Amino acid sequence: MxxxxxxxxxxxxxxxxxxxxxxxxxxxxxxxxxxxxxxxxxxxxxxxxxxxxxxxxxxxxxxxxxxxxxxxxxxxxxxxxxxxxxxxxxxxxxxxxxxxxxxxxxxxxxxxxxxxxxxxxxxxxxxxxxxxxxxxxxxxxxxxxxxxxxxxxxxxxxxxxxxxxxxxxxxxxxxxxxxxxxxxxxxxxxxxxxxxxxxxDSGTRGRLKLVGAILNKMDLEASDRLAVIYLNDEIMNDTGGSEDDLEGLVNIPLSAEVVQAVAFFKDFKGQPLRVSLRSKGDIDVRAIAVTYGGGGHANAAGFTSDVPIEAVRKTLISKITATLDNNSPDS
Amino acid sequence: MxxxxxxxxxxxxxxxxxxxxxxxxxxxxxxxxxxxxxxxxxxxxxxxxxxxxxxxxxxxxxxxxxxxxxxxxxxxxxxxxxxxxxxxxxxxxxxxxxxxxxxxxxxxxxxxxxxxxxxxxxxxxxxxxxxxxxxxxxxxxxxxxxxxxxxxxxxxxxxxxxxxxxxxxxxxxxxxxxxxxxxxxxxxxxxxxxxxxxxxDSGTRGRLKLVGAILNKMDLEASDRLAVIYLNDEIMNDTGGSEDDLEGLVNIPLSAEVVQAVAFFKDFKGQPLRVSLRSKGDIDVRAIAVTYGGGGHANAAGFTSDVPIEAVRKTLISKITATLDNNSPDS
Structure with missing residues (x-):
């Protein structure tokens, strides 16, 4: 051999x-x-x-x-x-x-x-x-x-x-x-x-402001295990950030031990809603992205949607919460 | 020899x-x-x-x-x-x-x-x-x-x-x-x-919230070369952060290329004002800290003060701005 x-x-x-x-x-x-x-x-x-x-x-x-x-x-x-x-x-x-x-x-x-x-x-x-x-x-x-x-x-x-x-x-x-x-x-x-x-050390002023704005408006769901963050035209304009500044931003909430998954909503006018998903360990967010017609890897996936953010947000949070509950050490 | x-x-x-x-x-x-x-x-x-x-x-x-x-x-x-x-x-x-x-x-x-x-x-x-x-x-x-x-x-x-x-x-x-x-x-x-x-990946929920709150309220002075960030009882309570969560926080603004120095004000009731200073390259913040009775290293220094934050803030910003101007590539 x-x-x-x-x-x-x-x-x-x-x-x-x-x-x-x-x-x-x-x-x-x-x-x-x-x-x-x-x-x-x-x-x-x-x-x-x-x-x-x-x-x-x-x-x-x-x-x-x-x-x-x-x-x-x-x-x-x-x-x-x-x-x-x-x-x-x-x-x-x-x-x-x-x-x-x-x-x-x-x-x-x-x-x-x-x-x-x-x-x-x-x-x-x-x-x-x-x-x-x-x-x-x-x-x-x-x-x-x-x-x-x-x-x-x-x-x-x-x-x-x-x-x-x-x-x-x-x-x-x-x-x-x-x-x-x-x-x-x-x-x-x-x-x-x-x-x-x-x-x-060569990030932009805009990225720094974006990190602040996004984390400041972050929602923690499912007993803090799911971080939900948002970006839209208003936040982009207020912070002076650009597309280039978004690199890796979705991963920041995972630095908290309790946070097992992140959903990042990018909701720009005239564009379909983009949703990026990230997770730790055994939490498979790809399987969830697939139910919205998306794809990716188990710990990094995403999808786009023409449904308004409020509707997607609600179903997505319950799907991720169910996955988290099924993977909890007690289950 | x-x-x-x-x-x-x-x-x-x-x-x-x-x-x-x-x-x-x-x-x-x-x-x-x-x-x-x-x-x-x-x-x-x-x-x-x-x-x-x-x-x-x-x-x-x-x-x-x-x-x-x-x-x-x-x-x-x-x-x-x-x-x-x-x-x-x-x-x-x-x-x-x-x-x-x-x-x-x-x-x-x-x-x-x-x-x-x-x-x-x-x-x-x-x-x-x-x-x-x-x-x-x-x-x-x-x-x-x-x-x-x-x-x-x-x-x-x-x-x-x-x-x-x-x-x-x-x-x-x-x-x-x-x-x-x-x-x-x-x-x-x-x-x-x-x-x-x-x-x-074992940060706390509080730290994540603190990063958001602090960057969201950050002031950029001296043509964005100086980031000024603040912490007080109110921010600490709102975010649920603790002293342990502050480790390294003062360095975050230095990730932006334009930012050459950071002043971090910790203003808790019943305690003297604590100010941490950080800088890049040739910017000597120790020399500035010394003028307030503090000390440290050229790129990492600090001091405490019994003067109210507004007064310290004003003189400190002008001292750091002068140092930045003296060290600018054009000077």
Whole structure:
């Protein structure tokens, strides 16, 4: 029987062979890229350039402002189409080929690198490693396997990927391997505090005001186990917040031990009502989202609705309360 | 000339000699202990017990609720006096012997272990290492030097110390050595996500409400560079928050890029007004606190005052604004 390590090394060897034999690479990742997507792409681009390869990065959405000052970000192309002649695609962090949101991706030789469950294995080479804390951790392994020097730029992006995708080492598959990588990244010149300051101290005035307004109007239901928070045009205008400021906001109420689930209502004029759901542990909010035609994961799901907020709110609270009651340690 | 490594090894050897030759140890740390104080003490206690030493931990204040479920916490004694017969004290994280807040500490043979600037070298052995990310990192070095096995309990406490004292790897002297330690702690059985969840998802309902109330009433002064936040009996009662919930709250406004300083007014009836100041980079709030008879560090200072809040507020805002103007990139 093939051991997991043997299988991993065989996959890395196949990817290396393609990289060594081909010249023109297109790197892409998912729509609305996050720190792991941006960090993994740029680390890979810097590595391929060290091998004198032609590299382009194309994403369908712009890089979040937060990461704009990271090296190489200005070279990322934003486009709806993957136009050009490429010998191979490297698609990172995408469960299928629609996730990048790019036309004309199909038909290219594709290397699929992902650390999420549920990848559809759409590549010519599929390297899926759910034990990695971030896609950046896989890129690190590949770079090491290729014998490429970890430059300061590469190290910066791999650290960015890991720091953001683990929520500052709070969740995900953090292993001894994660910290061994971080040790090597610091030895390559990364300053962890300076990167953290860039990312986490560069919020906006609007976000700060939004957090205040939302938590101040938060309702606690089901004996405080369910936090219900609201956003509408009025709150957005009063606080001066923007869509960009909403990232991660839905998770804040989970920091209270008693809170097991969060429902976040976004109710903007002229738009369908959007509802995001979050939960801890065994509380499956996906099953609830599905009853409204939505979907997601057990602990992070959502749906949209054309029914007025008051009506949705009432049924949703009773459904979540029932789930909480069924999962309580006493039941 | 003695190299820093030679000096460190000599100091570690002296501490080892005391540990090996003595039997009865008292461990203590500063009043209102934080994660690094609790983690360093308990890691050291578990290590000494492996050597069959008699160990007592005495603190003047209780362990914060957040850490109550960590192994060994129930054995920490809370007392105003360090009563007992000891062969040696191990005092951690304390710049001087008043910081533990314990009577009858003086006169014992004392090992002083600290990673802060400004330690007064009050011990018979003084081991001060400002390059350590946390006191826990020093305890790790000592445990390794003593040849003690890193058990799951020891690893848990060293990880707790480092995770909390670096603000989840956001600040402090994080080096390759920090990550090498974390790698070894994970190999000893630490689950980083599970420890993070214990610490950061166990806030109270009151804290969540407090964050909302305080940010919602925040004033932004000096072109948004100064955030002024308030707490009084009314807010405390409305939110159901407690003193324990205030930990780290003063730092939240610094997450906005534009905010360079924070003034936090705690104005409770029948008590002197307490003002905490925080800042980023070169903004020295200690110098301002000193003008009110207070003190602290350049980026974290404070004072108390018997003058009414309105009067203090006005002068304080102009002093901080002047400091901000003097430090602006244009000046």
């Amino acid at each position: 093939m051991t997991p390590n043997k299988r991993k090394n065989d996959t890395l060897a196949s990817i290396c062979a393609v990289i060594e034999n081909q010249e023109r690479f297109l790197l892409t990742s998912h729509a609305r890229p996050d720190g792991d997507a941006i960090g993994s792409q740029l680390a890979m681009a810097f590595a391929l350039k060290q091998l004198n390869k032609q590299v382009r990065i194309i994403n369908c959405d712009p890089t979040p402002d937060l990461y704009r000052t990271f090296p190489g970000v200005q070279d990322i192309e934003i486009s709806a189409t993957a136009k050009g002649n490429f010998d191979a695609l490297v698609v990172m962090e995408c469960s299928n080929l629609s996730r990048p949101g790019l036309q004309e991706l199909q038909g290219n030789y594709t290397i699929n690198i992902d650390h999420h469950l549920g990848n559809e294995n759409y590549g010519d080479i599929n390297w899926i490693d759910e034990t990695a804390a971030a896609c950046g951790e896989m890129v690190f392994d590949l770079i090491r396997f290729l014998g490429i020097t970890i430059t300061h730029d590469i190290a910066t992006h791999l650290y960015l990927a890991t720091l953001t995708d683990t929520g500052s080492f709070h969740y995900g598959n953090i292993t001894a391997r994660t910290f061994e990588m971080c040790r090597q990244l610091v030895e390559a010149g990364v300053n962890p505090s300076s990167i953290a300051r860039k990312i986490f | 003695m190299t820093p490594n030679k000096r460190k090894n000599d100091t570690l050897a002296s501490i080892c000699a005391v540990i090996e030759n003595q039997e009865r140890f008292l461990l203590t740390s500063h009043a209102r202990p934080d994660g690094d104080a609790i983690g360093s003490q308990l890691a050291m206690a578990f290590a000494l017990k492996q050597l069959n030493k008699q160990v007592r931990i005495i603190n003047c204040d209780p362990t914060p609720d957040l850490y109550r479920t960590f192994p060994g916490v129930q054995d920490i004694e809370i007392s105003a006096t360090a009563k007992g017969n000891f062969d040696a004290l191990v005092v951690m994280e304390c710049s001087n012997l008043s910081r533990p807040g314990l009577q009858e500490l003086q006169g014992n043979y004392t090992i002083n272990i600290d990673h802060h600037l400004g330690n007064e070298n009050y011990g018979d052995i003084n081991w001060i290492d400002e390059t350590a990310a946390a006191c826990g990192e020093m305890v790790f070095d000592l445990i390794r030097f003593l040849g003690i096995t890193i058990t799951h309990d020891i690893a848990t406490h060293l990880y707790l110390a480092t995770l909390t004292d670096t603000g989840s790897f956001h600040y402090g002297n994080i080096t390759a050595r920090t990550f090498e330690m974390c790698r070894q702690l994970v190999e000893a059985g630490v689950n980083p996500s599970s420890i993070a969840r214990k610490i950061f």
